[in-house]
C-alpha cells in the first residue's frame with residue numbers, strides 16, 4: 001500500500017511527482033504529500049485526502065512548485081490516522097533528511113523510545129518519522145554518508161519497506177531501498193535524470209529503461225552516474241539489470257471512459273485474447289504452456305494442488321478448484337493466503353501450490369509462497385504484473401497479460417485469471433487422459449469463442465443499468481450460484497460491497513435454506529445464476545423458494561431460456577457455452593451491475609473508501 005513517486009534531474013520535479021502520484025493513487029488515497037527542493041529550501045506540502053486535494057494546496061502555494069528534485073507519497077494509513085501531520089514526506093529532526101515510505105516498521109516503538117532518550121522529539125504517530133530519525137542518528141554517530149546511514153539503519157529495523165531518502169546537504173543524490181514493498185527506478189537518457197516509483201507507471205512517458213530493486217537491496221542514485229545497487233545486509237555489490245518496459249501510456253489512461261473500472265470491464269475481450277496468445281492454438285486443437293509442459297511430471301504426480309490467494313484472486317482459485325478437479329481429477333484445496341500462512345498447514349514436497357495474484361505484491365500471498373517453498377512444495381504463480389514479487393518468488397508460472405488494472409475493484413484480472421486456470425485444467429486433463437480427445441477438443445473450440453461472446457455480452461450494458469436503477473437503494477443483497485458459478489456469486493457480492501458499500505453475500509444456491517432464507521422479504525434482491533446446464537432444475541427450485549417468500553429475482557440465464565424468464569423479475573442473458581466455461585461470462589453482468597449502482601449512488605468507483613489496490617501489508 002502507499003505510492004511513492006520521486007524525481008531527480010533537470011526538469012521541474014513537481015508535475016512529474018504529482019502526475020506520478022495520481023497514477024499510483026490506486027495504492028492508497030487517504031492522504032498525500034510532497035517535498036520539492038529548489039537548491040535552497042525543502043518545500044513541503046501535505047494534506048489529508050487525495051492527490052487532487054494536495055494540488056489545491058500547492059496551487060495556493062505556487063512558489064512551492066519550483067525545483068528539480070522532488071519526492072511524493074500517497075498514503076494508505078497503517079500507523080497513525082490519516083491526517084496532515086501523519087502524511088508523508090517526513091523530515092528528520094535537523095530538517096536535513098526527508099523520507100517517503102511504503103510499508104510497516106514493526107519495531108518502530110522500541111526504536112522511537114530509544115531515540116526519545118537521545119533527545120528526539122516526534123511530531124507524528126508514524127513509523128516513518130521514526131525511521132528517518134534513526135537514519136539521522138546513525139549518520140551523526142557514524143559520521144558517514146547518507147547511503148551508509150540508510151544501510152546501517154535498515155539492518156536494525158524489522159518489517160517491510162520501500163523508501164526514498166534525500167539529504168539536502170548532498171543534493172545530487174537519492175537513496176532508495178526495498179524489503180517486501182516494490183520500487184522501480186526509471187533511468188533517463190545519459191543518466192541525466194532518474195524517476196523513482198512504486199511501479200513504472202509514473203515514468204512510462206519519460207523512459208522505457210527501468211531497474212526493479214529486489215528485496216533487501218538498496219540503490220544510490222546520483223545524476224550522471226550508474227545506479228549503485230548493493231545488498232543491505234551483507235553489503236555485496238549487485239549489477240543492476242535494466243529492463244525494457246512494455247507498458248504504454250494509453251494502457252494507464254482512461255481512454256474516454258468515465259472510470260478505469262468501466263474501461264477495464266470493456267477491455268475483457270481483448271484481455272482474454274491476450275491471455276490466449278501463444279497458448280490457445282484452436283486450429284491445432286492444442287494448448288501450449290511451457291510452464292506446465294516443463295513441469296508435467298510434477299503436476300501429474302502431485303498428491304494435491306493447494307491454491308493460495310486473497311480476495312477476487314481467491315474467488316478465481318475457487319473456480320480453478322472446480323475446473324481442475326472436474327477436468328484433471330487432481331485433488332485441489334483453496335486457501336486464503338492469510339489463514340494458510342499462520343495455521344501450520346501440512347505441506348510436503350508432493351504438493352503443488354498455485355499462488356494467484358493480480359498485483360503480485362499481496363503480502364499474505366507472498367508469505368504463503370515462502371512458507372510453501374520452505375516445506376519443499378513446488379510453487380506456480382498466476383500473476384498479472386510482470387516482474388512482480390510473487391512472479392519472482394514462485395518457481396515458475398503464467399502471466400495473465402490483462403494489462404495494467406487500475407480500478408481498485410478487480411474485473412479483467414479475474415476473468416484472465418480464470419482463463420489461465422482453465423487452460424491449465426484442460427492441459428492437465430488432456431495430459432493425464434481424464435479428458436477424452438473429443439471432450440478436450442470441444443472445450444478448445446468453445447473456449448476460442450469466449451472473447452467474442454464477452455464482446456457481445458457487453459452490449460447488455462444499458463439493460464443492466466436499468467436493473468441497477470431499480471435496486472440501487474437496496475441495503476442487502478444475496479448472490480446465489482451452484483457448481484462452477486458458486487465462486488461467481490461470491491465475486492458478484494464482493495464487487496457490489498466494495499464499490500457501492502451495499503451489504504451483499506454470496507452463497508451456494510442450495511445453502512440458502514440453511515440460514516440466509518430467513519433474510520428474504522419483498523425488499524431483498526437476489527441475483528441468481530441459472531444458466532441452462534449444471535444443476536439447472538435445482539436452481540429453478542431455489543428460485544421458486546425465493547419467490548414463495550416474495551424475494552426479487554434477477555436471474556442470469558442462457559440466451560433463449562424461457563423457464564426462468566417466467567418466474568424471475570428480471571433476466572440477463574449470456575451466450576451459450578459449456579458449463580465449465582460459464583464463469584467467464586456470468587461474471588460480466590455482475591461487474592456492470594456493481595459499477596452502475598456505485599455510479600448512481602455517487603460513490604468513488606475507482607477508489608472505494610478504506611481500500612487499496614495492492615495490499616502489501618498483512
Ligand code: M6R
Pocket residue numbers: 310311312313314356357358359360361362365408409410411494498613614615
Ligand atoms: O493483487 P491481488 O490479486 O493479490 O489482490 C488480492 C485482493 O486484494 C484483490 O483481489 C481485492 O479483493 C480486489 N480489490 C477485489 O476487487
